[in-house]
Amino acid sequence: xxxxxxxxxxxxxxxxxxxxxxxxxxxxxxxxxxxxxxxxxxxxxxxxxxxxxxxxxxxxxxxxxxxxxxxxxxxxxxxxxxxxxxxxxxxxxxxxxxxxxxxxxxxxxxxxxxxxxxxxxxxxxxxxxxxxxxxxxxxxxxxxxxxxxxxxxxxxxxxxxxxxxxxxxxxxxxxxxxxxxxxxxxxxxxxxxxxxxxxxxxxxxxxxxxxxxxxxxxxxxxxxxxxxxxxxxxxxxxxxxxxxxxxxxxxxxxxx
Amino acid sequence: xxxxxxxxxxxxxxxxxxxxxxxxxxxxxxxxxxxxxxxxxxxxxxxxxxxxxxxxxxxxxxxxxxxxxxxxxxxxxxxxxxxxxxxxxxxxxxxxxxxxxxxxxxxxxxxxxxxxxxxxxxxxxxxxxxxxxxxxxxxxxxxxxxxxxxxxxxxxxxxxxxxxxxxxxxxxxxxxxxxxxxxxxxxxxxxxxxxxxxxxxxxxxxxxxxxxxxxxxxxxxxxxxxxxxxxxxxxxxxxxxxxxxxxxxxxxxxxxxxxxxxxxxxxxxxxxxxxxxxxxxxxxxxxxxxxxxxxxxxxxxxxxxxxxxxxxxxxxxxxxxxxxxxxxxxxxxxxxxxxxxxxxxxxxxxxxxxxxxxxxxxxxx
Numbered sequence: 004x005x006x007x008x009x010x011x012x013x014x015x016x017x018x019x020x021x022x023x024x025x026x027x028x029x030x031x032x033x034x035x036x037x038x039x040x041x042x043x044x045x046x047x048x049x050x051x052x053x054x055x056x057x058x059x060x061x062x063x064x065x066x067x068x069x070x071x072x073x074x075x076x077x078x079x080x081x082x083x084x085x086x087x088x089x090x091x092x093x094x095x096x097x098x099x100x101x102x103x104x105x106x107x108x109x110x111x112x113x114x115x116x117x118x119x120x121x122x123x124x125x126x127x128x129x130x131x132x133x134x135x136x137x138x139x140x141x142x143x144x145x146x147x148x149x150x151x152x153x154x155x156x157x158x159x160x161x162x163x164x165x166x167x168x169x170x171x172x173x174x175x176x177x178x179x180x181x182x183x184x185x186x187x188x189x190x191x192x193x194x195x196x197x198x199x200x201x202x203x204x205x206x207x208x209x210x211x212x213x214x215x216x217x218x219x220x221x222x223x224x225x226x227x228x229x230x231x232x233x234x235x236x237x238x239x240x241x242x243x244x245x246x247x248x249x250x251x252x253x254x255x256x257x258x259x
Numbered sequence: 260x261x262x263x264x265x266x267x268x269x270x271x272x273x274x275x276x277x278x279x280x281x282x283x284x285x286x287x288x289x290x291x292x293x294x295x296x297x298x299x300x301x302x303x304x305x306x307x308x309x310x311x312x313x314x315x316x317x318x319x320x321x322x323x324x325x326x327x328x329x330x331x332x333x334x335x336x337x338x339x340x341x342x343x344x345x346x347x348x349x350x351x352x353x354x355x356x357x358x359x360x361x362x363x364x365x366x367x368x369x370x371x372x373x374x375x376x377x378x379x380x381x382x383x384x385x386x387x388x389x390x391x392x393x394x395x396x397x398x399x400x401x402x403x404x405x406x407x408x409x410x411x412x413x414x415x416x417x418x419x420x421x422x423x424x425x426x427x428x429x430x431x432x433x434x435x436x437x438x439x440x441x442x443x444x445x446x447x448x449x450x451x452x453x454x455x456x457x458x459x460x461x462x463x464x465x466x467x468x469x470x471x472x473x474x475x476x477x478x479x480x481x482x483x484x485x486x487x488x489x490x491x492x493x494x495x496x497x498x499x500x501x502x503x504x505x506x507x508x509x510x511x512x513x514x515x516x517x518x519x520x521x522x523x524x525x526x527x528x529x530x531x532x533x534x535x536x537x538x539x540x541x542x543x544x545x546x547x548x549x550x551x552x553x554x555x556x557x558x559x560x561x562x563x564x565x566x567x568x569x570x571x572x573x574x575x576x577x578x579x580x581x582x583x584x585x586x587x588x589x590x591x592x593x594x595x596x597x598x599x600x601x602x603x604x605x606x607x608x609x610x611x612x613x614x615x616x617x618x619x620x621x622x623x624x
Contacts, residue, residue, distance in 0.1 A: 159346035162313050167360035167411065168334035177359070181350045 024240060031233035048234040058219065058235065065199055065216035068130065072137035073194030079138070080145025081187055085179055087146070088153040089161065099150075102143040113140060114207035121208060128210030136208045137201065141194040148193070152186035153179075185254075192250065196243075261289040263322075264414055264447050265310065270319035272305055272471075279305050281471040283319070287415065287447050292438070294450045296458040297468035298494070303451045304343075306468070307417050310449065311340045324414055334363070339408035340417040343424070345400050347392040353379070353403050354388040360411045378410040381440070398429045405440070415447045422457065434461055455495045459483060467491050489537050489620050499545060499586045501538040502622065508532045513619065518560035518580060527619055535622035544616045545588040547576060547602075548609045559609040562586060564602050574600050578608065586610070 034045035052058060087099060105113070117136045126132055164178045180187070202217040209218055223232055265287040272280040280302045287293050295303040308314040309321065312333035321328040323336055339360070348356050357375045366374075379385050382402040392400055401421060408416055418437075422430045438461050441448050452458055458465050459479040467475045467482065475482060475491045486492035493500070507514040513526045517538065530536060548559065565585075566577035578586040588610075590600045602608070 157344050157346055159342045159344050160348065162308075162311075163340070163342055163346035163407075164348070164359070165333045166311055166313070166340045167407065168363040169359070170334065170363075173363050178348060182348075184350075 027233050028237045028240070031230055031237040033230045033233075035230065037227055037229060048230045049238075051231055052234045052238065055231075061214045061216045061219040064130075064213060068133055068137065068215060069195045069198035072134055072198045073141055073191055075134075075138045076141035076145050076194050077187060077191055080142045080190065081149050081180075081183065083142070084146045084149035084153055085175070085183075087150055102146050105140065105143040106147070110140075110201075110203035114204040117204065118207040127212075128208055129213040132208040132210070133205055133213065133215065136204050137198040140201070140204060141197055144193055144197065145190040148190040149183055149186045152183055156182055192246075261291070263287065264289045264324055265449070266320075266322040268320040268322070270306070270309065270316045270321065272302070272309070272314070272317050279471050280316075283471075283473055285466060285473065285476075287449055289414075290445050290447055292441055292448045292450065292461060292463045294452060294458040294462040294465045295468055296452060296455060296465050296495075299453055301468040302471040303453075303468050304419055307340070307419050307449065307451050310336075310415070311338055311417055312336050337411075337414045338417060339411050339413040340419065341401075341404045341408050341421045343420045345392075345404040345421075347400055347403055347407070349392055352389050352391060353384060353395070356392065356403055357407045357410050360407065364411075374410055378406045381409075381443070382406045397425050398433065401425065401433060402436075405437075409440075409444060413446065415449060416441075416444075418448060418450045420451055420453070423452070423454070430457075437461065459495070467494065469494075484618075486539075486618060486620070489539075489623050492537075492539050492618065492620065497542050497587055498618075499540045499542065501540075503536055503538050505530055505532055505534045505536060508534070518582075520558060520560050522558075522614065524614060524617055524619065528621075530619065530621075537620045537622055539618035539620060540612045540616070542575070542587045542589040543573075543591075544612050545586065546611050546613070547578070547588050547590060548611075550607070550609065553609060556609055559611045562608055562610050564604055564606045564608060567602050567604060574602070576602060578610070 030039075031048055032044050032046065033042060034047070035042035087095060114136075117132075117139065121128065121132045121135075126135075160178065160182075161174060164174045169177065200217055202221055205215060205218060206221070209215060220232065220235065223229070263286045265285075267283050267285040270280055270283040270285075271278070283306065295306060297303045305314060309316055310323075310328075312328065312331060315329075323331070323338060328336060348359065351359065354375055357378055358371050361371045361374060376385075376388075379388065382405060384399065384402055384406065387395065387399065392403065395403065404421070405416075421437075422433050425433060434457060437448075437450075450458075450461065459482075462479055465475075465477065465479055465482045466473055469490055475487050477485075482491065483495055486495065489500070492498055501517055503515050503517065505513050505515060508526055508531050510529070511526055513524050513530060513536075515522055515524065515536075515538065524538075547562075550556075553559070560580070562578040562580050564576055565579050568575040568577070572592070574590045574592075576588045576590065578588060580586060592600055
């Protein structure tokens with residue numbers, strides 16, 4: 004009795020989480036332009052999506068924007084986290100507090116703020132404005148994740164390394180970076196995801212010359228949700244699914 | 260006489276106005292096993308970290324091998340540390356842990372391999388080269404930590420309570436191993452501990468630290484048998500303490516009364532008539548007799564047995580004096596003279612100590 008209740012409870016939670024996605028995938032095979040009614044099975048939409056070069060340009064833009072922004076954020080964020088952990092300086096706790104402020108600030112505030120900044124600096128809206136915006140909102144996440152991990156490390160390990168003759172550079176590359184690697188990798192994944200699907204901030208700072216996927220999808224959806232959109236979103240979901248499986252497999256293998 | 264490898268001159272350290280170390284003067288001789296002994300918070304670890312170069316003194320001078328250490332970074336001191344938590348690099352294999360220090364110095368890989376292999380053989384870890392620290396037992400991790408520090412051929416090895424997280428048996432074994440290793444290497448060890456037994460059994464010299472000050476320095480025997488201070492006496496080993504007033508004193512002798520019995524003991528430090536003193540008798544010096552074992556009770560005082568603790572090699576007794584004061588006594592099995600060491604709780608016994616084995620210290624509150 005108790006066990007079956009537990010099972011049903013879990014089943015309900017997972018239904019709640021996955022029914023929308025199942026519907027999305029289901030409708031991506033619907034053989035109709037606009038109707039929400041089931042008109043028969045087709046794979047035409049997949050063919051359509053795969054041949055829509057405009058769409059793939061947006062995907063490609065989003066992809067390399069995410070790679071560029073998250074690697075920059077990773078570099079800056081890791082260094083910031085290491086200095087917050089390793090060194091004592093004035094205003095350290097203020098600095099850490101300010102990071103959380105950025106994380107909690109509504110995207111819309113950040114979007115408008117960046118837009119104002121870029122127009123004051125007369126930076127044309129396009130790749131670079133998106134790049135700077137994405138780097139900005141990714142850094143705090145990197146710092147928080149890496150710092151949490153760094154603080155869990157016995158400070159005597161750093162003391163031992165310098166006791167054994169390591170200078171700061173050797174300490175950083177041979178001890179700190181390898182020990183923080185899991186945190187660095189998981190923040191990389193998070194940054195990529197954040198950047199790849201950000202719409203609110205990107206909406207403010209993107210320009211017509213550089214179209215990215217979330218904005219493209221957003222504007223397509225304004226004309227009505229076509230199965231083509233469902234198809235695209237299903238493909239994105241499969242991609243995510245594969246990445247998650249891969250990273251799970253990777254961490255399991257590392258442990259073994 | 261071997262030379263001084265480390266000299267501390269008037270070292271003080273304070274944090275936020277709080278004195279951690281107060282005017283420490285200390286020398287460590289080449290090849291010596293020196294122990295810094297004190298309760299937690301006495302500043303012993305801070306002192307060690309200063310020698311390692313991980314902390315800077317607020318004032319005073321440290322000489323390492325004759326050179327002023329003020330300008331030397333940790334990596335230039337030829338002093339290496341074994342940390343309390345071992346602080347092994349968890350992402351590296353045993354081999355790479357031990358090789359780390361050498362590689363930082365740019366030693367070529369061929370020599371690294373020879374020296375690390377040799378070092379691992381010395382600490383009996385051959386065959387464990389490719390394990391990660393997490394896959395080792397506490398004692399093995401300990402030995403990796405020692406190997407990692409010693410492979411750099413330091414002139415002094417610093418050890419910060421390295422045995423405190425091991426269980427009793429392992430700790431005993433490691434004490435012997437460390438002592439052997441020190442003899443083999445012939446370098447000075449500066450060992451920090453709060454365990455007096457560990458300090459007594461391993462050291463050539465013990466430095467007793469209390470509240471940031473050196474209260475006594477000497478061989479284990481000097482420290483145990485002739486403590487200069489009541490705090491040292493109570494910290495190291497157990498003791499029965501009587502607070503007394505000297506009734507009569509001359510340069511060589513003192514007259515005192517313990518439990519209404521007069522004794523004349525020697526005057527160790529120019530005590531005068533009327534001085535308040537602590538009289539200290541170690542449990543193992545406290546003699547306990549059955550009435551049947553002695554002809555006369557003259558010069559002995561009476562006590563009641565309240566607890567008998569059988570320890571295998573000894574019998575420990577907790578005794579109560581008529582005024583309610585508690586004493587402890589350790590009796591050894593001595594099969595030659597047939598002394599009876601069977602006691603029952605509630606039994607009345609007679610107490611004495613070999614005159615001259617007592618310690619007389621100035622009274623301190």
